[in-house]
Amino acid sequence: MRESVHQVKRVLVIDDEEGMRATLAANLELEGYEAVEARDGVHALELARQQTFTLVISDVRMPGLNGVETFRELKRIQPELTVVLMTAFALEKLIEEAIEEGVYTVIYKPFSMDHLARIVARAVDSPAVLVVDDMPTVADSIVAVLRAAGLSAHAVHDGRAAVRYVIERGADVCVLDLVMPDQDGVTTCAQMRRLEKRVTVIAMTGHSVPEMVNAIMSKGGYTCLRKPFDALELIHTIARARGDAAALLSVPPARA
Template structure:
């Protein structure tokens, strides 16, 4: 089977591993299982995987430590973490270093299968800001964190780019000439309900922000913000079952 369908499940609980593997195999994925972080690293050294789904809390190497070592072996690897705990410092560190998303236990298999499908897709983050320097600086920060990202400078181009290729997450300035963020968002959602949209603004009033979130915008960040905060917002949006 092609590498793009090969998934590694890492969990010290045998029952959880077997359940995840069985459900993913039913969806047509080739699945390998690892009982802990050390076993996962051994498998990653032996063969290539498109995606790793790993528990965070395991004996020996935890999920974030395992993620770091796996990325040294296969830098292009996509990793989803599983946890039964609220977003903690350890998990935030993993996200800031390029973890695709965090799925919280207990979760439905339907949610997991949707997330796997998205994680193995193009995964592009589209940054839209009418100030090119701002857009490019955000893209540079996202790429440094291990995310695939590109910039466009107006709403019309954003809509065209989303139509031409799959856009996973759109980071959208709300105040732009010609087509503002709310109108751009509405057109993006008509193209695909799967696109997560995160707003950003340094000027929009509360009425515009509320209009954006009422229509389904995931969240809105106030400029200036740290790239780390945006990376966390992207991972949370990807992880949210209500946004799938």
């Protein structure tokens, strides 16, 4: 029987370059994780059938199975697995497909180990998207789209409920409506940003409220999307926010 991922924070590192693979594994172990190395996609699938992993970090360009193909096969073996891809190449169709199928984020080489540590800390902690909109049909429809893309997503319908959700259950990204009764998005964002486990906030609005947009950005908001927005635009924005070092600067890496 596989042990619970809540008991062991085990990270699978997949890269055909031995030096890169060993460096990543060594740094992850310094952060308190158990790191397991796989030399290619086939090896990774063998390991995934034998052990449970909290997170996978995989290179995209590899001989045999590439990183995206490996990601797809890994998700069949362990559907709840969180996967981060690494690449030295500009965004290409293959990577776009992976993002739209639920990859946590894409890290572009070269990157610092500090950057990686911040992403890993968030990815193994609460890799979920919280959607907040006072119109339940809007919030629920966004959640349905995100789940269909392979992302963990949940909805609440007011600002206070959103803050409680983050405290009690956790989320690393919040898609937050700006204009809501009782407690608006700006106030909700400010409260979330004061929490120990801070959340990356992607604002959204169907109103012309430049003052509120400026206010939420000044309080640490990542960006603001104008309703109605394309579902793929949101999915790509979430992946980009998760991999953006600037959005993570105020979040200290949490040791396992």
